[in-house]
Amino acid sequence: xxLSDDKRNVLAQMFKHGAGRAAAALSNITESQVTLTVAGxxxxxxxxxxxxxxxLDAEFGTIVRQEFAGEVSGRAFxxxxxxxxxxxxxxxxxxxxxxxxxxxxxxxVLEEIGNIV
Numbered sequence: 395x396x397l398s399d400d401k402r403n404v405l406a407q408m409f410k411h412g413a414g415r416a417a418a419a420l421s422n423i424t425e426s427q428v429t430l431t432v433a434g435x436x437x438x439x440x441x442x443x444x445x446x447x448x449x450l451d452a453e454f455g456t457i458v459r460q461e462f463a464g465e466v467s468g469r470a471f472x473x474x475x476x477x478x479x480x481x482x483x484x485x486x487x488x489x490x491x492x493x494x495x496x497x498x499x500x501x502x503v504l505e506e507i508g509n510i511v
Contacts, residue, residue, distance in 0.1 A: 397437050405435050416511040424486055430511070447471075455479070456496065458508040472508055479504060 397405070413430040420428040438446050450457055455476030461469050474482065476495075483489060483500035486507060496504070
């Protein structure tokens, strides 16, 4: 799917605004300063999503998928390295423990972060 520069800019502004609000909410939860940035906006046709997800999963390791509906409908993906996803879940969820993979509780924390974002 090809986005015009104008549409990409509008989406970028929407996501930057949302990221700012999410950062404020996460700062409140963690009692720490949180900064979120929108690293990129990619638009895929439905047929392209599976290949894109495989690439992102191999490259980063952890993907939180969120579906949204309303005036604008679609799916958003938060993409983290496995290490950063685990660290974020521990900080936000105030979870102690040292292991290399996300467990059920940590996955739940990441899903809630997705809801906030």
